[in-house]
Amino acid sequence: MSKIMSNEKLIMSFEPNTIKHLGVKMYANLPPALAELIANAYDACASKVFVRLYDSPEKKVIVEDDGVGMSFDEVNNFFLRIGRNRREEKQKSPCGRVPTGKKGLGKLALFGIGDTINITTSQGEEGVSFNLDWNEILGWKGSNYEPKFSILPKGKSPKGTIITLTNLKRKTGFPVEDYSESIAKLFNFQDKFVVYLSLNDAEHIKIDSKLKYKNITPEFEWEIQKIIAVNEKDYADKKEIKGIVLTTEKPLRANSTGITLFANGRMVNIPEFFGLSESSNFYSYATGWINIDFIDNWEEDVISTNRQSIDWENARTSELRKYLASCISIIERQWRELRKEKKQENISKKANIDVKDWMKKLPEKVKGQVETIVNLLDDTPELSEDTQQKTIKLLHEIAPEYANLHWRNLEDEIKIASERYYQNADYYTAFLEALKRYIHEVRTKSGSTNGSERSMMGEVFSKRKLSVTKKYKKTDGTNFFPTTITNIEEGQQYLSEGIVMGGRHPLSHEEHKELSKTGLFSEKDCLDFLSLLSHLFKRLDDAEKP
Structure with a gap:
């Protein structure tokens, strides 16, 4: 057995395939990849970011923000370091924003969009422009890739960052309307930050928190804190849970239901109902968002790398999930009552029957039976309101007020x-x-x-x-x-x-x-x-x- 020399070292090496799996594979769809670049702009204190898509004459993507930009040293020490956790390093934000990312992997999303990337960034002084080439990285010899760069003289580039992606992997067109809605669902920023999306320099689509529910007309709406106030169950961080749950008059599309979780403005869990049985009609009508910023402060990282899910097997997250489920259960019960009242009001108007008053004036024996039938009508969305109205009228004729008399x-x-x-x-x-x-x-x-x-x-x-x-x-x-x-x-x-x-x-x-x-x-x-x-x-x- 050979003798181990004291000056020898064990070395962990990284292959380009690491970037392939963490970037190219994870961000194969354009909206999540663009979301990472938008999040970078937010972390850079931008107030607005422009995402420009082009499919003619050349397919390319340009992402431009008005943030603080980066110096040459910051590009080298921060941006080009894969896996850097800026929160652990306690890097302060000039605008006081809590960074949306902490794994240092979001920048790899660039390679999910295109093979060639140019990044031009400036803090208002001299700027730096550098290229990242995927094919060059794959063939690179050595552990540290050295991208080509140039220094831009002072005044030659505006403050902020421009990222240009070419040699795109996507061969088909850009459905910008769909992209705008998809991107809107990935963010929930509460301060002044707006994203603009355009195709071939046509009119911009404004993407903000309101857009995610643009095509949804709420019938009923709940503030989570008001539900928490009546929830008998307890949770340590319940005062930090904020959000809105809303329901619609008609069933939503399957991909629009569920409650999305956000932390510091970014999605951390795709829409779901936290383990509740979804056999009830309620779950076809409910959507919304909840902010749980506090989980970003936990020592243990419980958010998946692609920000699609929380690790619900963790003891702390399991407790959170149960509490959120209890809040949704309260909303479901209130929804049933509100919906029943509204239906009864509509039927009362159309059938000229005050359903509430009618129920009060029925004999106890009969009241329970009539209420059961009325509730069955309420819980059968397949029945039109006209059919429900006719049924109520007939039922009223059979068992009117003071039926015994x-x-x-x-x-x-x-x-x-x-x-x-x-x-x-x-x-x-x-x-x-x-x-x-x-x-x-x-x-x-x-x-x-x-x-x-x-x-x-x-x-x-x-x-x-x-x-x-x-x-x-x-x-x-x-x-x-x-x-x-x-x-x-x-x-x-x-x-x-x-x-x-x-x-x-x-x-x-x-x-x-x-x-x-x-x-x-x-x-x-x-x-x-x-x-x-x-x-x-x-x-x-x-x-x-x-």
Whole structure:
């Protein structure tokens, strides 16, 4: 075995393939690659950045910002160092922005776009322009690549940075409208920073935080902090969680649903619902964003290199995910209620039925069943609003307000006399008022002057001042047997006398309440008496003088 010399070293070497896998492969799609260059401009304190795409006469991409630019030394010490973590080095931002990147790999996105890159940068003094050539890097001998550069005299280049990419990998055209929306979804900057995208120097498309929801019309909207205020679960950094969740009236496209997570203005997790079951309709209508800047301050890096996902297997992120899921669950429940209320309002207007008021006035037994049907209608988006409206109308006809009263099919006079008191749950008064109406009609129709109500009933029906059977014959035209007639006439008399005795002695209003509360004279008792009075009233309507 050979002896190891003390001055020998172990060396880790890096092949160009490293750049290939971290740059070319990871940023094969243009929007994420452009996003890295835009993020660099933001970190450089730019207020605006122009992304210019050209597909004629030559395919190329130019990214220009008005940031602080770089000196020759900064290019060498910072930009050209792959894997440098600027946060660990505590490099201060002149404008106080928190850097969006910390892995030092974003610059490799350049090679995901094109093979030849020119970078011209200046801090307002002398500038530097240098080229990065992918094919040259692949064939480079040695561990340190040395790009060609030139120094630009003072005043020859404006403050900021211009990156020009040629020999592009993309062979097809540039759908700028799609790109603008895709890029907008990758950022959520809260300060004054705007991106402009153009094709062949045509009119610029302004890309800001609003653009990501340009084609979405919110129906309902929630501020996360307001949800956190009612969330019984706790989380250490809950005050630092900010954002908006919104839902639409109609289902969203599949690629538009979910809540995107951002940290310091950049996406760190693609849209999702944090492990919640997505079988509910809610998840087809919900979208939004949440800022969780604090995770960038964690010692452990939990954000994937391509900024598509958070490592949810980590203990701290797992706790965060559960808390976010609890917030979304609260929003889902509120959404159901809000949507139900809105639908009921729309149906109320179109069908001329106050659904809320209707529900309040249904008997408890029936109310639960009707509510179940109405909720099923609400939870079936396949049904049009017109179909829902027609169904509600039919349901209302079957079970209207005060359905128990309706289903008794009372004579109109009895219903009119008792309805107001019945609806106020003053059941004994409802009965008494209907009874008074019956007594009054008997006296009026018979012409009786008897002062005793019970005695009057005996006098009118036993002495046949009114006959409730006179107009009736058998189907063959012959008379009914005398005993049948007598039984029915006496039945009218005795039932009339009995019901008069049942409501003969008026009680105080408080006593009426007590009768109802204790069940001594319940809603059902009232309805039973009203039904009997309705029967007697019908006979009275048929009655004739002998």
